[in-house]
Structure formats: structure tokens, C-alpha cells
Amino acid sequence: MSIDRRTLLTGAAAFAAAPLASPLARAASASQGAAAQDEAYWARVAAQYDRPESVIQLENGNWGMMARPVLAQYQQAVARVNRDTSFYARRGMGRDLMAAQQRLASHLGVATNEIVFTRNATEALKSLIGGYNRIGPGTAVLHADLDYDSMQASLVNAARLRGARVVKIDLPEPATHDAVLAAYAAAFAAHRDLKLVLLTHISHRTGLMLPVRAIADMARARGIDTILDAAHSLGQVDYRLPDLGVDFIGFNLHKWIGAPLGVGAMYIRAERLDAIDPDLADDHAKLESIASRVHTGTVDFAALLTLPAALDFQAAIGAPAREQRLRSLRDRWVRQVRTHPDIAVLTPDDPRMHGAITSFRVRRCTSDADNRAVAQALLESHGIFTVQRGGVAAGACVRVTPALCNTMADVDALAKALQELAPRMAKG
Numbered sequence: 001m002s003i004d005r006r007t008l009l010t011g012a013a014a015f016a017a018a019p020l021a022s023p024l025a026r027a028a029s030a031s032q033g034a035a036a037q038d039e040a041y042w043a044r045v046a047a048q049y050d051r052p053e054s055v056i057q058l059e060n061g062n063w064g065m066m067a068r069p070v071l072a073q074y075q076q077a078v079a080r081v082n083r084d085t086s087f088y089a090r091r092g093m094g095r096d097l098m099a100a101q102q103r104l105a106s107h108l109g110v111a112t113n114e115i116v117f118t119r120n121a122t123e124a125l126k127s128l129i130g131g132y133n134r135i136g137p138g139t140a141v142l143h144a145d146l147d148y149d150s151m152q153a154s155l156v157n158a159a160r161l162r163g164a165r166v167v168k169i170d171l172p173e174p175a176t177h178d179a180v181l182a183a184y185a186a187a188f189a190a191h192r193d194l195k196l197v198l199l200t201h202i203s204h205r206t207g208l209m210l211p212v213r214a215i216a217d218m219a220r221a222r223g224i225d226t227i228l229d230a231a232h233s234l235g236q237v238d239y240r241l242p243d244l245g246v247d248f249i250g251f252n253l254h255k256w257i258g259a260p261l262g263v264g265a266m267y268i269r270a271e272r273l274d275a276i277d278p279d280l281a282d283d284h285a286k287l288e289s290i291a292s293r294v295h296t297g298t299v300d301f302a303a304l305l306t307l308p309a310a311l312d313f314q315a316a317i318g319a320p321a322r323e324q325r326l327r328s329l330r331d332r333w334v335r336q337v338r339t340h341p342d343i344a345v346l347t348p349d350d351p352r353m354h355g356a357i358t359s360f361r362v363r364r365c366t367s368d369a370d371n372r373a374v375a376q377a378l379l380e381s382h383g384i385f386t387v388q389r390g391g392v393a394a395g396a397c398v399r400v401t402p403a404l405c406n407t408m409a410d411v412d413a414l415a416k417a418l419q420e421l422a423p424r425m426a427k428g
């Protein structure tokens with residue numbers, strides 16, 4: 001069921017192996033920035049995706065498009081699972097699923113027994129937050145305004161059920177590396193009963209990327225555990241899980257890795273398994289396995305079985321090249337509007353603090369309705385699709401999420417549209 005790289009690259013997609021070698025690999029001596037600008041190469045990558053015809057799609061944050069060779073592999077897997085049902089499920093599918101899990105573990109740089117598949121990031125993070133058993137009366141948990149709504153709710157509800165206190169902070173805006181670190185340091189110092197902090201690696205609201213390693217190290221020094229929401233960072237920026245210094249991580253593979261919808265995973269560092277309670281549906285025989293910490297039932301097996309093909313596609317491009325390209329798409333539009341008097345760009349240019357996603361706010365447009373109107377105007381007057389995001393303490397915004405299917409012309413069109421639209425829609 002797994003796809004080998006040659007099949008992927010030389011199949012119907014005609015994504016021939018030689019041109020696929022990324023510009024970073026081909027031009028080892030060239031700067032990464034220059035390689036990311038190799039438009040002929042990136043046009044071939046973008047051509048692997050079926051883009052919507054009627055709009056410039058700059059809202060790729062909801063989920064990621066599968067590249068055409070991955071989609072083809074998924075269609076084959078669906079057909080096989082549908083045709084062979086239990087004849088396959090009981091005679092070999094387990095082995096193929098284990099191969100997919102091993103492949104993912106090696107991609108992440110962790111042991112196979114430290115990860116388990118889930119259907120999405122929500123399922124993984126709910127299991128981690130709900131199962132975390134080191135909180136109770138006399139302890140506190142911390143989250144921030146930029147965390148994902150359902151993760152904030154999970155943390156608040158878990159704290160209530162276990163009798164712990166909840167602390168919420170607002171992250172600084174404009175954000176800088178030092179100001180973000182200082183915000184967490186101040187919260188850790190002010191609340192000595194803290195036992196758990198929820199961090200979101202890349203915010204789905206503004207695109208802000210947290211210096212996770214530094215915050216998690218600071219937390220650990222005070223005996224505070226970190227649960228990390230990596231829903232948006234895996235595949236958007238290049239790292240391996242151990243780089244983050246976090247024991248509990250939830251993420252999906254259907255945003256930036258380009259796997260079919262319904263593929264996520266949960267990571268628990270092997271030595272920390274006992275800090276997460278087993279799932280209610282699990283029996284005691286499996287307590288030593290991470291699989292006992294989330295119990296999903298029947299899932300879209302074809303989606304899981306397609307994961308190796310998605311990882312092959314990503315590997316053919318290479319993680320550093322991919323990250324560099326995504327950053328270039330973001331930098332290109334940001335550079336054109338950064339100093340515009342009617343536009344606030346909500347991530348700093350410090351590369352430690354953003355990936356591909358960056359939100360903006362038109363002057364004094366701080367309500368959800370204001371930002372819905374801005375996104376609507378971008379769509380109706382300029383054919384550019386984005387999305388408004390609320391929940392930011394300083395006010396709502398519009399999120400821009402380019403992906404590998406986009407071109408520089410797409411983000412240039414956005415910058416031009418913003419220059420026309422911002423003076424018209426700014427308030428005050």
C-alpha cells in the first residue's frame with residue numbers, strides 16, 4: 001500500500017525526479033533565500049496541486065490540499081479498503097498501519113511507541129489535556145489569548161473537573177521574542193501554583209510563532225509541564241519533536257503535511273506516559289502503551305495508509321526548502337505593506353516569530369464584523385480568499401495563509417489589493 005518515491009515522482013504527475021531535487025539541494029552554495037526564489041522550480045511544485053479556479057486561495061490554514069500524486073494514492077487506498085474490507089483489515093492492514101506509524105515516528109525523530117494516530121489535532125490535544133493527572137486542588141493551569149478556542153475550553157474544563165485554578169494571559173502586541181518570553185516568565189513567577197501550561201506553537205489567529213523551547217525550558221525549571229498544540233507548525237516550519245523540549249504534543253498531518261483529512265497524532269515522551277490517564281474506553285492490559293491514552297474506534301484507514309505518500313512528497317521537496325519557500329511567500333506581501341499607515345502586520349519580521357501565516361489588521365478595524373467586511377471586500381473586489389479571526393486580545397484581524405500551491409503573483413495581488421482597500425476601510 002505504501003508508495004515509493006520513484007512511483008510518486010515519475011507517475012502520472014510527471015514530477016520527474018531530477019527536477020524535483022530541491023533548489024537547496026541543487027545549489028548547495030546558493031543562499032537559501034535565492035533558492036526559495038527559484039520560480040521555475042516552485043511553479044512545478046505548485047503545478048502538483050489542483051488550485052481552485054475562481055479565487056486566489058490564500059486561506060490554506062483550514063486544511064492543506066493534497067498534492068495530486070498523494071490524492072491518487074489516497075483514491076487507490078480508498079478503493080482497496082472498500083473492496084477488501086475485513087479481508088484486508090484482518091490480514092495485513094495492521095502491518096501496513098504500523099509501517100505508516102514507523103515512518104511518521106522517524107520523520108518526527110521519536111520512537112514509534114511514543115506516538116499514536118488520532119483523527120486530528122483536537123482528538124490528540126483533548127486526550128492530553130483531559131488525561132493530564134498532575135493537577136488538582138492547590139494547583140493552576142495557564143493558557144493565552146492566542147491559543148485555539150477548543151484547547152482553551154478543554155483546559156478550563158479539565159481544571160474544573162480536577163479542582164485546579166485557571167490563569168489566562170494576553171500575549172503582547174506588537175509581539176517580539178523577548179516580550180513573549182517575558183510574558184510567560186512573569187506569569188510563571190506570579191503564579192507559584194502553576195503545574196501545566198498550554199502553548200500553541202504557531203497561532204491560528206495571528207500566525208505568531210512561540211519560542212517553544214525557551215518557554216518550555218523555563219517552565220520545566222519551575223516544575224511546570226507543557227502541552228504543545230503543534231497543529232499549525234508541523235510541516236510549516238522545519239523541526240523534529242525532540243528539538244522542542246516538550247513531553248506532550250498534539251498535531252495533525254492534514255494541514256501542512258498534505259495527508260488526507262482525518263490524520264493526526266499524539267506524542268508522549270516515553271518516560272512521561274504515567275502523567276496521562278488512560279482513555280475511559282481502555283482496558284488495563286494495555287496501560288503501558290500510548291495507544292491506551294486515546295481510543296478512537298474505526299477510522300478512515302485509507303487516509304492513514306496514505307500518510308507515507310504525503311511524507312514522500314514532502315521529503316522530495318525537503319523540509320528546509322519548503323520552509324524557506326513558505327516564508328518567502330509571506331515575506332513578499334508583508335514587505336509591501338509593512339509601513340503602510342493603515343495596516344498593522346501582526347507578526348514581527350524576526351524569523352523566530354513566524355512561519356507562513358501572518359494576519360493583518362486595517363487601522364481601527366478591531367471587531368469580528370469589521371474584519372469579516374475586510375475579508376469580504378478582498379474576495380468580492382479582488383478575488384482573493386482569506387479569513388477573519390477573532391479572539392485576539394488587541395482585536396480581530398484577517399489571516400493570510402499561503403501554501404506551496406501559491407505563486408509570488410498571488411501574494412503580489414494581495415499586497416496590491418491591500419494598498420487599495422486599506423485607506424478606504426480604515427476607521428478614524
Ligand SMILES: Cc1ncc(COP(=O)(O)O)c(C=O)c1O
Nearest residue numbers: 120121122123148204229231252
Ligand atoms: C492552533 C490549532 N490547534 C488545533 C486545531 C485543530 O486541528 P484539527 O482540526 O486537526 O483538530 C487547529 C485547527 O485549525 C488549530 O489551528
